[in-house]
Amino acid sequence: MRAVIVRSFGGPEVLEVAEVAVPEPGAGQVRIRVAAAAVNPVDLQTRSGALAAGGLLPERAVVGLGWDVAGTVDVLGPEVVGFRPGDAVIGLSDRLALPLKTQAEYVVLDADAVAAVPAGTDLVAAATLPLGGLTAAQALDIARVEPGDTLLVTGAAGSVGGYTVRLAALAGVRVVAVAGGGDEELVRGLGAEFFVPRTADLPAAVRDLVPGGVHAAVDAASVGMPVLDAVRGGGSLVGVLGNAPTPLRGIRVGNVWIRADGSRLAELAAAGLRPRVADVLPLDEVGEAHRRLAAGGLRGRLVLVP
Template identity: 40%
Template sequence: MKAIALNNYGGPDDLELMELPEPKVGPDSVLVRVKAAGVNPVDWKIGAGYLDQIIDAHFPLVPGWDVAGVVERTGPDATEFAPGDEVIGYVRKDWAQHGTCAELVAAPVRTLARKPAALDWKQAAGVPLAGLTAYQSLDRLGVGEGDTVLVHAASGGVGSFAVQLAAARGARVIGTAGERNHGYLRELGAEPVVYGDGLADRVRELAPEGVDAAFDFVGGEAIDVSQQVLKDRSKVLSVIDPGVLQKGGRYLFVRPDRDDLTALADLADAGKLTVAVDRAVPLEQAAEAWRHSQSGHTRGKVVVEVS
């Protein structure tokens, strides 16, 4: 099969289009023919070796945890799916090697859900990691009807989902973004504010009584700014900085969860969740997708089209 891979730790320029063996399919896994693979910052961070203290990488390393595709073959105990089923998945395993930027990927059934019919392949591939991160973050802080929430990097991959999911729960959403993305945030259901110096004052103008929950999807000063405007300083969650724990907040590293992924698919099919694809490139141009992700200025998702 064709795949994009690294022979050693490196960056976009080190990605190569390779011919690799078809992946082995375990008893509780299925073989998915990949239509599209979502690109996330964690992909190039693993590729560069930034996460080698917590994730073992084996080479050649095929990056990617997000997939949208069609089941081609099932393991003997993978009774949840059948050949021909259209699926999406957050195919994270305990090590990094056999990722989704390939024509085929073996995926444990616990990482998969049925593809939402309302989304095309590119959109569907953008759902799993970012959508689950947002969904699980809101659950972790118990966001619900009537809450006012602050979402940092609200126009990015995770932030775009968090805005829509919080709004669907009946929450009021204040989202940080550059001015060029303010119209986009309003379409998603957020009240936009410009990030940078004076952010806390701008948030207080919109919510003088304070906010009920805050989500750090960008890093930097987001945690400290959040705690200046929160009613309860502990109601801040970061997916970027584990140091939030020392400041009394919460940290989240997204987990594969079939039920949560199914809930996201159901919301998409109900018209309550959409996916903006900022850039889509063919498999052989995956390096360009990495570079765009590294720029930090994406609106929505970056996707690699495989077949």
């Protein structure tokens, strides 16, 4: 079968669509025939060597790429219950140092990292949900917002930011969304009550809208200290990329470190979220997908289909 791998770090030219053995599921695992796999910023960071330089990716001769997957169950390993061959599923591969991940024709995942979706689900769109949706949900867990609270979300037009806005709004949280000037209609459509263009003086603009500052923030765009300054004393701030600022004024600061969670993923699949697909490309064009994602400006995820 074909799978996207890297044997050395660098630009998109190091990406290889290699012929590899079809993986076999072990106990508690399922093999998925891949219908679609999204391309995320973490794939670019893996390929470039940024994760290895940061000490997050140990040295390996071969590293696979891909976190999100949508497809159908192909083979069940021993001790797996709740799935049958042919079931439509989505899942998340949350380990970094694997020789085979989701950008492949087949992938093996732990069964508890997989969620069934209704037959007839658009699997290309569904492939954009696991990483962004779970990151948003787990960030909101850390933020501890309640209905009626105010929440600032940076990068609100992106994948994680957009899912955060939507989930918070569905929970009755009043959202202040920060995004590009042309994205106001998009983020308001996701449920944001307030909008702040990312070019604004963020703390001043937010405090004009919410006197005293917001109860909490999810900093999906890694803005840092200006976001902290927009949060009221004793509030909370959640960083998404591991670089949350120093806590000041009694603000509780944390980072979300994504983990696979099939049961939570099943909840997200039923929550009425709106997956966004920027474009669909064949697996062989993974290098083009990396170049386009690096160039920025996408609204939605690029999806690879084998």
